[in-house]
Amino acid sequence: MTNRPAGDLYRRYMAAFDAAQRHVRTCEACQPGQACTTGAPLDERLTRLQAAWIEHLGTRRS
Numbered sequence: 358m359t360n361r362p363a364g365d366l367y368r369r370y371m372a373a374f375d376a377a378q379r380h381v382r383t384c385e386a387c388q389p390g391q392a393c394t395t396g397a398p399l400d401e402r403l404t405r406l407q408a409a410w411i412e413h414l415g416t417r418r419s
């Protein structure tokens with residue numbers, strides 16, 4: 358089995374999480390609940406991947 362879309366999704370989710378966290382930690386323009394122009398797309402991507410991941414978990418209930 359080389360086809361593992363779930364693992365790929367999780368890896369992208371974690372990468373997006375890392376990128377967003379790293380940005381917020383070092384950025385002085387980001388405010389709580391109000392990301393700067395660099396942070397906003399990172400935030401957006403994280404939100405989208407998080408939703409996809411949660412949906413994946415929800416559809417996998419055993």
Ligand SMILES: [Zn+2]
Pocket residue numbers: 380381384385386387392393394395396
């Ligand atoms: Zn920022």
